[in-house]
Amino acid sequence: MTIATTTELICFLVLSAVVVIGALGVVLLSNIVYSAFLLGGVFTAVAGLYLLLNASFVAMAQILVYVGAINVLILFAIMLVNKREDLKAIANLTTRRAVSAGVCAGLLALLVRVVVTTPWSLPGPPAVGEEATARIGEHLFTDYLLPFEVASVLLLMAMIGAIVLARRDVLATDVVTGEVADQGLIEKARTPLLMNRAE
Amino acid sequence: MFALPGYDAFLGFLLIAAAVPVLALVTNKLVAPKSRAGERQLTYESGMEPIGGAWIQFNIRYYMFALVFVIFDVETVFLYPWAVAFNRLGLLAFIEALIFIAILLVALAYAWRKGALEWS
Numbered sequence A: 001m002t003i004a005t006t007t008e009l010i011c012f013l014v015l016s017a018v019v020v021i022g023a024l025g026v027v028l029l030s031n032i033v034y035s036a037f038l039l040g041g042v043f044t045a046v047a048g049l050y051l052l053l054n055a056s057f058v059a060m061a062q063i064l065v066y067v068g069a070i071n072v073l074i075l076f077a078i079m080l081v082n083k084r085e086d087l088k089a090i091a092n093l094t095t096r097r098a099v100s101a102g103v104c105a106g107l108l109a110l111l112v113r114v115v116v117t118t119p120w121s122l123p124g125p126p127a128v129g130e131e132a133t134a135r136i137g138e139h140l141f142t143d144y145l146l147p148f149e150v151a152s153v154l155l156l157m158a159m160i161g162a163i164v165l166a167r168r169d170v171l172a173t174d175v176v177t178g179e180v181a182d183q184g185l186i187e188k189a190r191t192p193l194l195m196n197r198a199e
Numbered sequence B: 001m002f003a004l005p006g007y008d009a010f011l012g013f014l015l016i017a018a019a020v021p022v023l024a025l026v027t028n029k030l031v032a033p034k035s036r037a038g039e040r041q042l043t044y045e046s047g048m049e050p051i052g053g054a055w056i057q058f059n060i061r062y063y064m065f066a067l068v069f070v071i072f073d074v075e076t077v078f079l080y081p082w083a084v085a086f087n088r089l090g091l092l093a094f095i096e097a098l099i100f101i102a103i104l105l106v107a108l109a110y111a112w113r114k115g116a117l118e119w120s
Helices: A003-028 A032-052 A056-080 A093-117 A130-141 A145-166 B008-031 B060-084 B086-113
Strands: none
Touching (some): A032 A056, A130 A145, A130 B086, A145 B060, A145 B086
C-alpha cells in the first residue's frame, strides 16, 4: 500500500465517520437548531467525499448550494417558527416506526440494487481538476442543452412560486378581521406563511 | 505524495485555516489576563451589552432573501462550467448562455417588481 492510497483511505474513513455520526445526530438530537447545524456539517463532509472522487465541480456545487443556500434556508425556516413547545407523545408510535422502517428498508434495497447493477468501469481515464469542469461545460452546451435551458425555466417557476407562496395572494383574507387582505408581502402580515384561504 | 494530484495547495490552505482558530484561542489563553469574573463572562456582541437571549424568532424578511438567494445560487452553479469552458465552446454557447440568463432576468424582474428585494 503506497502512501497515496493510505492518505486517501484515511481521508475517506474520517469523512465517512463525520457523515454517519452527523446524520445520526441530525435525526436523534432533540434540539432542531443543533440538527440543522449538524446537517451543514454532513453536507460539507459529503463535499469532501466528492473531492476525494476527483469531482471538484460537484464538491463546489455541494458547498455553494447545499451548505451556502439550502442549509441557511432551513435555519431561517426553523428560526422563524422557533417556538419552544414541549414535544408531545405521538399516538400509534409503534405503527409509525414500523412504516418508517419499511420505507427505509425499501430505499436501502433500491440503493443496493443500483450499486450492484451499475457498471463501474470507466470508458477512459477520468478527467481531473479544471479539465473535468470544462468537460461538464461542453456537455452542458451540446448534448444536454435542452435540460440546461429547461433548468432556467424551472428556476423561473421556483422563483415565482416562492414569491407567490410567501405573499398573501388576492384570495387571502385577514384571519382576524375577515377583510380581503392587501397585496403586501407576508412580512407585513399578522398571519403565518401558510394561511387560510377564502372559500 | 498526496492522494489527489493538484490539491497540495488546498491541503495546505485547509491546515492553515484549521490552525487559525486554534492559534487564536491558545494565544488568548497565554496572553490574556486570568480574571474570569464580571464582564468577562458576558457574550461578546460587537462591544455592546448583549440584550436578551440568542434563541429569538427571526424576522421573516430573512426567509424571503434566502429564497431568492437559493435561486440565483443555483444559476451561478449552472453558469460556472460555461465560464471554465468558454474558449472551447464558441459563439453558439454564448448565445445559449444569454438565453439562460435572459430567462432568469425575467425571474429577477418579477422578484423586483413584487418587492421581494426590498427590506422595508
